[in-house]
Amino acid sequence: MTELAIAFTLNGERRALRVPAHRTLLHVLRDDCGAVEVKEGCGEGVCGTCTVLLDGEPVSSCLVLAPRVAGRDVVTLRGLCEGDALHPLQEAFVAHGAAQCGFCTPGMILTAYALLRERPHPTRADVRRAIAGNLCRCTGYTKIVDAILAAAGPGEPRDGA
Ligand code: FES
Numbered sequence: 001m002t003e004l005a006i007a008f009t010l011n012g013e014r015r016a017l018r019v020p021a022h023r024t025l026l027h028v029l030r031d032d033c034g035a036v037e038v039k040e041g042c043g044e045g046v047c048g049t050c051t052v053l054l055d056g057e058p059v060s061s062c063l064v065l066a067p068r069v070a071g072r073d074v075v076t077l078r079g080l081c082e083g084d085a086l087h088p089l090q091e092a093f094v095a096h097g098a099a100q101c102g103f104c105t106p107g108m109i110l111t112a113y114a115l116l117r118e119r120p121h122p123t124r125a126d127v128r129r130a131i132a133g134n135l136c137r138c139t140g141y142t143k144i145v146d147a148i149l150a151a152a153g154p155g156e157p158r159d160g161a
């Protein structure tokens with residue numbers, strides 16, 4: 001089995017390890033780096049549960065081969081926290097009851113984080129569009145959208161959709 005040496009940044013810390021060439025980023029994060037906050041759902045790029053930020057962009061880590069992250073920057077949900085303090089998006093998810101089983105939540109929040117970085121005051125339609133690739137079996141999405149809009153705070157007019 002071909003193994004490759006890779007180094008990348010995970011939540012601000014440099015990681016260097018040898019990985020099989022076919023190993024996914026998802027499994028490297030969970031099994032080799034202990035980043036169990038990254039969840040596996042479908043394992044084939046459909047559900048968005050395994051979303052992480054790669055160089056700031058949300059990606060399905062089950063679709064990324066680990067050697068492709070060499071020299072790049074990976075952020076998981078844990079990387080949004082400041083020590084023990086939750087990120088405002090996490091606070092909003094708690095306050096709005098936007099997490100039930102919580103399985104989709106890490107990927108959902110990272111997708112929302114990327115959206116708010118690009119559009120600090122999105123419309124409800126923007127939020128729905130952004131999280132369209134993140135499936136949730138529990139919440140019905142309304143509370144998730146409410147939480148993301150609450151984390152964004154007041155700003156540009158919303159579309160009221
Ligand atoms: S586990 Fe990666 S998209 Fe579903």
Ligand code: FES
Pocket residue numbers: 098099100101102103104105135136137138139
């Ligand atoms: S809270 Fe259970 S899948 Fe979303």
